[in-house]
Amino acid sequence: MQVVVVPCGITAKTTDEQRTKINGSCEELARALKKVGIRAKADLREGYTPGYKFNDWEQKVRPFDSLFVFV
Numbered sequence: 001m002q003v004v005v006v007p008c009g010i011t012a013k014t015t016d017e018q019r020t021k022i023n024g025s026c027e028e029l030a031r032a033l034k035k036v037g038i039r040a041k042a043d044l045r046e047g048y049t050p051g052y053k054f055n056d057w058e059q060k061v062r063p064f065d066s067l068f069v070f071v
Helices: 016-035 050-060
Strands: 002-006 039-042 066-070
Touching: 002 016, 002 050, 016 039
Parallel strands: 002 039, 002 066
Antiparallel strands: none
16 A cells, blocks of 8 residues: 655645644654555645645556545
8 A cells, every 4th residue: 555645725825834834744644654564655745736746646656556645
């Protein structure tokens, strides 16, 4: 199983502090999943919407092998 953690809810009005907190939560979740043996990655790319990231990952891996986590 592979998990891609995608932060959602970040907008142009999101403060740097809020952005850091959200991204930190995504990284923390990915680390916790890795500790139990699940391949995980936090997709923290700037300038892309969550929808773009979902589509990008679906094209890279077989969809039924992936789990998307909304944070």
